[in-house]
Amino acid sequence: MHAEVTNTYVPNVCLNPCQMCLLHAEGISSKRKVDYVQSFLHLNSNGGEAPVASRSWEQIKKQSSELWDIGQKGIRKHYEDKSKELGVRDATNLKFVEIMLDSDRATEQRAIRDLPKEQNERLFNSFLHLKGFDGFKDTPVEILHVFLLGIVKYLTIVFLGKLKEPQLKEILAAWEAFNVHSLNITTIPSKFLVEHFKALIGKDYKIILQTAPFVLFRFMTDTQHNLWSSLCMLSTYVFETRIANMQEYLAKLQKHIHIFLWHLISTTAQWVNKPKVHMLLHLPESIERFGPATLFATEQFESFNGLLRKVLVHSNRLRPGRGLGITFMNFQALRLIFSNACLYNDKTHLRFHPAELVVNIFRDNPMIQKLMGYNSSAITSSSSLPCPIQAPLPAEDQQNIPVYFDEFPSAQVTQVCQLRLTDEDIIGKGFFIVVSPNGLSGQQVFGRVKTLWKMTHLQQTTYYVEMSVFEKKGPSPFYSMRILKVNSNDQQDI
Numbered sequence: 001m002h003a004e005v006t007n008t009y010v011p012n013v014c015l016n017p018c019q020m021c022l023l024h025a026e027g028i029s030s031k032r033k034v035d036y037v038q039s040f041l042h043l044n045s046n047g048g049e050a051p052v053a054s055r056s057w058e059q060i061k062k063q064s065s066e067l068w069d070i071g072q073k074g075i076r077k078h079y080e081d082k083s084k085e086l087g088v089r090d091a092t093n094l095k096f097v098e099i100m101l102d103s104d105r106a107t108e109q110r111a112i113r114d115l116p117k118e119q120n121e122r123l124f125n126s127f128l129h130l131k132g133f134d135g136f137k138d139t140p141v142e143i144l145h146v147f148l149l150g151i152v153k154y155l156t157i158v159f160l161g162k163l164k165e166p167q168l169k170e171i172l173a174a175w176e177a178f179n180v181h182s183l184n185i186t187t188i189p190s191k192f193l194v195e196h197f198k199a200l201i202g203k204d205y206k207i208i209l210q211t212a213p214f215v216l217f218r219f220m221t222d223t224q225h226n227l228w229s230s231l232c233m234l235s236t237y238v239f240e241t242r243i244a245n246m247q248e249y250l251a252k253l254q255k256h257i258h259i260f261l262w263h264l265i266s267t268t269a270q271w272v273n274k275p276k277v278h279m280l281l282h283l284p285e286s287i288e289r290f291g292p293a294t295l296f297a298t299e300q301f302e303s304f305n306g307l308l309r310k311v312l313v314h315s316n317r318l319r320p321g322r323g324l325g326i327t328f329m330n331f332q333a334l335r336l337i338f339s340n341a342c343l344y345n346d347k348t349h350l351r352f353h354p355a356e357l358v359v360n361i362f363r364d365n366p367m368i369q370k371l372m373g374y375n376s377s378a379i380t381s382s383s384s385l386p387c388p389i390q391a392p393l394p395a396e397d398q399q400n401i402p403v404y405f406d407e408f409p410s411a412q413v414t415q416v417c418q419l420r421l422t423d424e425d426i427i428g429k430g431f432f433i434v435v436s437p438n439g440l441s442g443q444q445v446f447g448r449v450k451t452l453w454k455m456t457h458l459q460q461t462t463y464y465v466e467m468s469v470f471e472k473k474g475p476s477p478f479y480s481m482r483i484l485k486v487n488s489n490d491q492q493d494i
Contacts, residue, residue: 005127006135007060007090011275016087018275020136020282021052024087031272040272041261042281051281057134063088064124071097072113092125140286141279143238144298148202150276152209155231159216159224160197167219168194174215181431183210184424209235213479223267229480230260238283241292250284257281335372338362386463388454389418389426397429399451402466411457419452419463428452433467446470446484 002019003010011017015025023039025031044050063086071079071093079097083089099108112123121129128135160168175190188207193200197208208216212228220228234256243249257280264271271277283293290296308324315323336343340359342351362368369376393415405413418428427433427449435445447467455462470484 002139003089004091004125005139006055007064007088007125007128008055009087009089013273014087015084018052018278018282019055019139020141020279020285021054022087023052023278037265037269037272040278041265055136057136060088060135061128064090064093064128068093068097068123072100074101074103076101090125093123096123137285137289140290140296141283141293142296142298143283143293144202146276146279146283147235147238148205148209150274151231151280152205152235153200154274154276155228156205156208157198159220159228160194163219171215171219175211178211178215179430181428182433185210213481217478223263227260227263227267230256230263233480234260238293241294243287243292246288250288253287254284257283331372338372385423386419386421388416388452388463389420391417393417397451402451402453404464405453405455408455408457411455413453413455416452416454416463419465427465433465435465446472 002008006019008019009016011019013028015027017023025036030036038044038050039052042049042051067079067083067086067088067090070082079101096112099105099112115123127133160171163171172190172194175188175193178188180186180188185207188211189204193204193208200208209232212232217225217228234253237249237253237256240249261277261280264277286296287293311324311327312320315327317323337354338359338361340353342353344351362372366376394417397417399415401413401415405411418426420426429449429451431449433447433449435447437443437445447469449465449467451466453464453466455464469487471487473483473485475481476483
């Protein structure tokens, strides 16, 4: 998709594999040379940073026009050679060039030449003429395709593909026994991951990445261990959702990107044939411009695929484009009517507001609201959280009421199974949690939930968590992670 927007080649094995900078190889054999590897990594011969110059959007416009002038002359070889040299390919204009190169389509060629000068824009990619748009700066690096479906996928295939059957069975057992609490993962499809590790989706590779230190590290050599450790460390910055200090964050991100690339290229320099590895170097630019990478993990319009599919299924399937247009036009009209907007009557030439009974169809019907994409509970839910999840408490988890509650003799205290903190986060027995007393991040406490309690006192409801508290120790040389040790005085009520 980026290639179509930016008028560049689809990376693959082309000589201009980057859509954001002028990385170029004279030929396929040139990719084996040290100079290209250094340019690929944005390094000079001394190992210092040497970023390749960025592409220019204005230059792309001029080069696209030059290619069209060459294409009109009717010599295919000249057009293709110049296109490869510049690394420019306009998918829209290419259709017209094919016509100009086909001697059997004289009528269409005449129609193109007779096109008025002011309509020449129709011969090129429409993004070239979009005001305020820069194709290279405004098409960010998407971590779904570049990181999860790129780097993580490549390394997973290389590693798991070399393991023996007994080792794969051990990995299967480790995934089945893995505690997924606090990971926002319902279950790990362990058998599916082992059998189809070459063709998974993004969330599956994310599970592999999250569990790698505890499941995969034991089967790795020192070189593989260092590579995957640097990858796991890098992922904590890639998936950061809240950035307090942008400059400090970008400096750390760039440092860990270079550390990972050093370990990667140390295994084999053939990784320069994977353009997604190079695109990782441009991730800091995108984050600096657009914010946390999770905000642009993939193309936004892909979120509407399911909606478009439903619209087409319920159409007459004869003119899908017209059906989509009418459906969304009707939806926008209904939004205006139900919002009590001021409307204009073409026949009476008067302005009016919908009747109150019409507006009440939307206002008083939660089902209609959800059909229109409005969820009132999402707005008011913050006042009702936290709240207990209606789930039976297993008999083996039932505990006596802690002595702490003796201070409230008139209170009603009950044990709960799970507690919902936000629309996405829940906690229960065995969940690992981070607590910031009085909202101070510098005093964070790490713990594991033992029991949850609900206390109703003086018409107020308060929830308490009994947990095992951990002490912070030094980093583990094997896992490259901080060691947490259970405190001897491990019970704390919050």
